[in-house]
Structures are given as C-alpha cells and as structure tokens.
Amino acid sequence: MVWVSDIIQGILVGGLYALFACGLSLLFGVMKVVNLAHGDLAVVGAYIGIGVIAVTHMPFLWSIPVVCLLMAVLGYVLQRSLIQSALNRGELTTLIVTFGLSIVIENGLQQFFTANTRGIGVGSSLLTASFKLNSQIQIGWLPVIIFVAAVIVLLVLQYFLSASKYGRLIRAVADDREAALLSGVNARHVFGVAAAVAFATVGLAGVAYGMASTVTPFTGTQTILLFAFAAVVIGGLGSLWGTLLGGIVLGVAQEVGAQINISYEQLAGYVIFLAVLVLRPQGLTARRSQS
Amino acid sequence: MTTASSEPSVPASTPLLEVRDVTVHHGQLKAISDVSLQVSPGQVYAMIGANGAGKSTLMRTIAGLHSPTSGQILLDGNDVTRLRPERRATAGITMVPEGRRLFPSLTLEENLKVGASYARTGPWDIPAVMELFPFMKDRRKQKTAQLSGGEQQQVAIGRALVANPRLLLLDELSLGLAPVIVQRIYDVLPQILESGVTVLLVEQDVAQARRVASYLHCLLEGHTTLEGPPAEFTPEQVEAAYFGMGGTH
Numbered sequence: 260m261v262w263v264s265d266i267i268q269g270i271l272v273g274g275l276y277a278l279f280a281c282g283l284s285l286l287f288g289v290m291k292v293v294n295l296a297h298g299d300l301a302v303v304g305a306y307i308g309i310g311v312i313a314v315t316h317m318p319f320l321w322s323i324p325v326v327c328l329l330m331a332v333l334g335y336v337l338q339r340s341l342i343q344s345a346l347n348r349g350e351l352t353t354l355i356v357t358f359g360l361s362i363v364i365e366n367g368l369q370q371f372f373t374a375n376t377r378g379i380g381v382g383s384s385l386l387t388a389s390f391k392l393n394s395q396i397q398i399g400w401l402p403v404i405i406f407v408a409a410v411i412v413l414l415v416l417q418y419f420l421s422a423s424k425y426g427r428l429i430r431a432v433a434d435d436r437e438a439a440l441l442s443g444v445n446a447r448h449v450f451g452v453a454a455a456v457a458f459a460t461v462g463l464a465g466v467a468y469g470m471a472s473t474v475t476p477f478t479g480t481q482t483i484l485l486f487a488f489a490a491v492v493i494g495g496l497g498s499l500w501g502t503l504l505g506g507i508v509l510g511v512a513q514e515v516g517a518q519i520n521i522s523y524e525q526l527a528g529y530v531i532f533l534a535v536l537v538l539r540p541q542g543l544t545a546r547r548s549q550s
Numbered sequence: 551m552t553t554a555s556s557e558p559s560v561p562a563s564t565p566l567l568e569v570r571d572v573t574v575h576h577g578q579l580k581a582i583s584d585v586s587l588q589v590s591p592g593q594v595y596a597m598i599g600a601n602g603a604g605k606s607t608l609m610r611t612i613a614g615l616h617s618p619t620s621g622q623i624l625l626d627g628n629d630v631t632r633l634r635p636e637r638r639a640t641a642g643i644t645m646v647p648e649g650r651r652l653f654p655s656l657t658l659e660e661n662l663k664v665g666a667s668y669a670r671t672g673p674w675d676i677p678a679v680m681e682l683f684p685f686m687k688d689r690r691k692q693k694t695a696q697l698s699g700g701e702q703q704q705v706a707i708g709r710a711l712v713a714n715p716r717l718l719l720l721d722e723l724s725l726g727l728a729p730v731i732v733q734r735i736y737d738v739l740p741q742i743l744e745s746g747v748t749v750l751l752v753e754q755d756v757a758q759a760r761r762v763a764s765y766l767h768c769l770l771e772g773h774t775t776l777e778g779p780p781a782e783f784t785p786e787q788v789e790a791a792y793f794g795m796g797g798t799h
Contacts, residue, residue: 424667431653431664438651441613443639443668443713 260395265518267398269511273490274406275471276506278464279483280490281413281499282457288497289433289453292342292353296361297461298484303364304330304465305474306372308379319381319470326466327459334458335451342454343447361480368476379469386470405467409506412460413499419456420499429453489532495542504543508535564627566591566748567612567643567717572621574604574611581607583772584621589717589765592743595750596763600792603769605752606648609721612750613645614638625717640668642716648725648752650706652694658705659690665709672714673745679708682738700731707735711742718742720751724758736762756788770794 279301286292294300307329308322317325337360345356381401388400420426432439432446439446468474468483486509494505509528516527535543565588574582582604589595597605610616612623614635623631630638644665652661662676669675680686683704694702703723710718724732732755739762743749753759759766760780768776768791776783776791789795 424663427656427660427664428667430655431660434653434655435651437615437635438647438653439664440615440635441639441645441647441651442665442709443636443644444664445636 260393261518262515264396265514266511267392267396268402269514270507271398271402271406271510272514273503273507273510274402274409275464275467276486276490276509277503278405278409278412278460278467278506279487280494280502280506281416282461282464283487284491284494284497284499284502285416285453285457285460287491289429290342290346290450291350292346293357295354295357295484296364296479297357297487298479298482299361299364299368300330300333300458300479301461301465301468301483302368302474302476302479303333304462305379305469306368306377306465307462308466308469309372309377312379319379322379323463323466326462330462331455331459334454334456337458338451338454339447343450361484365476365479372476374475374477376473376475377469378473379466381470401471405471408463408467409503412463413503416456416460417499425449425452486528489528491542493532493535493543495544498542498544501542501544508543565589565624566593566626567750568622568624568627569608569612570622570624572608572611572618572623574607574616575619576607581772582611582618582769585769585772585774586621587767587774587777589748589750591716591748592746593748593765594739594743594763595748595765595767596759597750597752597767597769598754598756598759598788598792599769601754602771604772605769606721607772608769609645609719609750609752610647613643613719636668639713639715640670642670642714643719644710644713644715644717645719646703646706646710646721646723648721650699650702652702652705652709654693654695656694657691658686658694658697661694661705661709662686662712666712669712670714674711674714676712679711682711682741683708699727700735703727703731703735707738711747715747717748717750720749722752722754724753724755732758756792760788768792 283294283297286294304326308326311317311322311325312319341356341360342353345352385401389397390400391397420430428444428449429452432444432449436446489509490502490505492505493508494501508531512531513524513528517524567589569585569587571584571586572582573580573584585608597608599605607616611618614633618631622629625641625643630641633641653664656664662679666676685701686708694705697705723735736758739749763780766777766780766783767774768788770791775794776788
C-alpha cells in the first residue's frame with residue numbers, strides 16, 4: 260500500500276514538473292530557443308510573489324495573476340530585445356545568452372533577497388491540510404490543487420495554440436517564418452506573444468513551487484531547470500501533454516526511488532531520464548517529428 | 551531587343567510597382583545587376599529566364615525578403631525599399647513563394663486564415679477563395695501535407711489572395727506540376743485580374759509565359775536581356791535572350 264501512496268504522490272508532484280516544463284517546451288517548439296534561464300525565471304516568479312505579498316499584504320492567491328502578468332510582460336520584452344538579437348546571430352547564440360541571463364538573475368536575486376531560503380506562506384492550514392483515501396494513504400490538498408492547476412494550464416495552452424488567432428500565428432511562424440512574413444505576419448511580435456505566454460506559465464510554476472517548497476536564488480538551475488528538462492525529454496519535445504506525462508514519470512520515479520532508499524530520490528529520476536534518452540530518444544509521446 | 555542600360559518604355563498610367571536600378575548580392579555574388587521594371591495596374595507581367603538568372607531573387611527582393619545593395623522599389627510611387635516583408639504584405643504586395651511553402655502543421659483552412667489575419671479590405675475572403683477553388687470546401691479540415699501538389703499550389707495562391715493584394719507575385723507556379731494541372735491553375739488568372747489584382751509572375755516555361763502575359767521581361771545572369779509585349783518578339787528572339795546566344799553575354 261505504501262507503493263500506491265508513492266505513486267499517487269509522484270503523479271501529483273509530476274503536475275508541478277509539467278508546469279515547469281510546458282514553458283520550456285513551448286519556447287523550444289516555437290523558436291528553437293533552449294532557455295537555460297528557465298529555472299531562474301521560475302524563481303524570479305516566486306520572488307515576485309513573495310515581494311508582492313510582503314509589500315501589499317494581499318492574499319497569496321491574488322499574487323498569482325500579478326506574477327503571471329508581470330512575467331508575461333518580462334517575457335515579451337526579453338524576447339523582443341535580448342533573445343531576438345541572439346536568435347538573429349544563430350540558434351547556438353541563444354544558449355550562451357540564456358546561460359548568461361541565468362547567471363545575472365541568480366546573482367541579482369542574491370544581491371536583493373540574500374541567499375536565505377524563502378517560501379510563499381499559504382498558511383499552515385493549507386500547507387498541512389490533507390485527506391485520507393484509506394488508513395494508509397494520505398494526500399495533501401496543496402499538491403492536488405497544484406496538479407489540477409497544471410492540468411488546467413495545459414488545457415488552456417492547448418486551446419490557445421489550436422483555436423485562437425495568436426495560437427494559429429505562432430504555429431505558422433514556427434512552421435515557416437518566411438512564409439508567415441509574406442502573409443503579413445509580424446514574426447517578431449508573434450514570438451514575443453509566445454514568450455509572454457511561456458513566461459506566464461513559468462511564473463505560475465515558480466509561485467506554485469514557492470508554496471509547496473522553498474526557494475533560494477539558486478533553486479532555478481539546481482533543481483527546477485533540470486526537472487523541467489527531464490520532463491520535456493521524457494515526454495517528448497514539442498508535445499504539451501508529453502510534458503505532463505514526462506513530469507508524472509519523473510515524479511513517480513523520484514517517489515518510488517525515495518521509498519527504496521531516501522538517497523535514491525534524485526538518482527531514480529535521472530536513471531529513468533537516461534533510460535528514455537537511450538531507448539526512446541524522441542520521448543514517450545513523440546507526436547511531432549522534428550524536421 | 552533592349553539592353554540593360556537602356557530605359558524601359560514608360561507606360562501611360564502611373565506604375566503600380568516600379569523597380570529602379572536594383573542590384574542584389576548574395577554574399578559576394580551579384581545576383582541582380584541594375585534591373586529596372588515597371589508594372590502597370592491590371593497587367594500580367596512575366597519574368598522569364600533560365601535557372602539562376604535571378605528571377606526568384608528579384609521576386610524575393612520585391613517582396614522584401616532580400617535587401618537590394620542599391621536601387622529602389624516603389625509601390626504606387628511610395629518608396630518601400632526599406633519596408634519589412636510583413637509591412638509590404640499589408641501595403642499590398644503578397645507573394646506565392648517558390649515551392650508553395652504552406653504551413654504543414656496547419657489545416658487548409660488555417661493556412662487561409664493566416665493569410666487573412668492582416669488582410670487589407672477588398673473582394674477576397676475565405677469563402678471567395680473557396681469559390682475560386684471549389685475542391686477546398688470539402689477538405690478544409692485536412693492538413694496540407696495530404697493534398698496533391700496542384701492542390702497545395704492552389705492553397706498557396708488562396709493564402710496570398712485573401713490578403714487582398716494589389717500586386718500578386720507568383721514565383722514558379724508550374725514547378726514540379728503536370729502540364730494539365732498547371733493549365734488548370736492558370737485558368738483562374740482572368741478571375742484574379744478581374745478583381746483588380748495585378749500579377750507579376752516568374753515562369754521558366756516560356757510558352758506558358760507568352761500565353762498569359764501582357765508584358766515579358768527576360769533575365770540572364772542578373773541582367774535584363776529583353777522586355778516588351780510578347781507579340782513584339784519572335785520565338786527566336788526570346789530564345790536568344792533566354793539562353794544568351796548571339797548576345798553580348
């Protein structure tokens with residue numbers, strides 16, 4: 260029964276990983292940008308949440324739309340300035356630029372917020388609230404809420420990409436940038452919108468992480484970025500629902516590994532990651548072939 | 551036959567498109583040398599020439615995908631040389647690029663919707679295009695990869711038309727298509743012209759170009775070797791300009 264519990268916990272934490280991964284997947288799928296600052300941007304989202312709550316004393320739930328909005332603006336501006344000019348110099352340049360951005364963010368956060376660990380206080384009642392499935396399986400409400408939020412975000416993203424005007428333009432520019440330009444589509448603006456959406460999701464992911472756990476200025480590269488990459492690779496590049504599957508596989512592997520031996524938690528996740536990379540490099544759900 | 555240095559004959563009305571002494575480089579290579587042309591409203595202006603003559607480069611330069619090293623491009627007398635391609639499209643120049651270049655992950659209808667996203671006002675919309683190419687109605691939900699080459703070409707034309715261009719650039723429509731399909735595609739040209747769209751096309755098939763065009767312009771190695779109404783030239787003259795035989799090149 261303890262295994263069932265581990266698997267359920269793993270699935271729930273997988274929702275959080277999917278939340279981290281979908282923005283990364285979106286940026287790569289649309290612009291071929293491997294954003295090495297992705298984890299740090301999630302941490303920035305968490306710190307914005309912490310800062311906004313500390314200054315305005317607003318309820319923590321209200322901080323979520325504020326963070327998403329600010330991150331979306333940041334995403335648009337960064338895309339139109341830094342990332343676009345890196346893209347103009349070749350796709351590899353974006354690796355170096357986002358790596359540099361990551362270092363700048365980490366040191367900037369440390370300067371402003373110190374290296375202390377912080378979290379977003381959701382109140383001890385929600386943090387510890389749980390319900391029992393039976394005498395042995397106890398599930399926390401917060402992981403359930405985050406998982407449901409992740410699924411909703413993926414549904415909204417799916418709808419946005421497949422049915423909205425900007426979603427259609429994003430797919431068109433990702434398919435053939437030049438042909439899109441010839442149709443009067445301002446590809447730079449469309450990339451900016453895609454980045455804004457991706458950054459909003461990563462901001463939400465950061466706030467969720469800050470609620471469920473704690474952050475330091477270095478959480479971004481130490482854990483979040485690696486988990487996001489692992490989830491994307493396991494699930495399959497360019498597939499939104501693949502990131503959820505990848506996140507769940509990663510989460511379950513970690514929980515089961517930790518059950519065997521607490522020091523195996525990280526190891527188990529990366530063993531699965533490597534196994535997928537070797538046995539099924541296109542990921543579990545390779546829906547879109549990379550051309 | 552005129553040479554590259556002589557002035558083209560000036561049409562009576564103001565040209566819709568004017569290309570003035572345009573030179574384009576691909577890196578070190580000079581692809582277009584001092585080419586000038588004027589397209590009047592309502593014309594079917596055909597660029598002909600062999601592979602590598604610079605026809606496509608000239609089209610892409612007019613559409614804004616290449617920047618000329620020198621020279622000017624004017625639309626209705628306004629200088630658009632420095633205008634980005636997406637702004638040129640909304641100013642009234644759209645192009646059906648060589649190889650069709652549809653969006654493969656989008657359905658037929660979505661491809662048309664992208665074309666209509668920043669459309670000018672005018673007679674063309676998605677229902678009108680589906681009227682022009684009736685096969686589209688039943689297949690609007692299909693991915694364009696499932697369409698035949700000729701159908702894809704018609705979608706590409708539709709995608710450019712729904713933007714309501716004033717000048718439609720058609721780059722190598724017949725490339726890789728069976729002659730009967732090519733003929734079917736060219737059959738819609740009169741309807742497009744009737745709606746007030748002017749057409750500038752690139753065609754490797756000289757006979758096809760002579761049939762549809764009201765004005766011919768032949769390029770050879772980036773230079774103009776012949777231009778004028780097709781009736782003014784014998785097939786031998788066109789052939790000489792096309793291959794450069796007996797000329798100065």
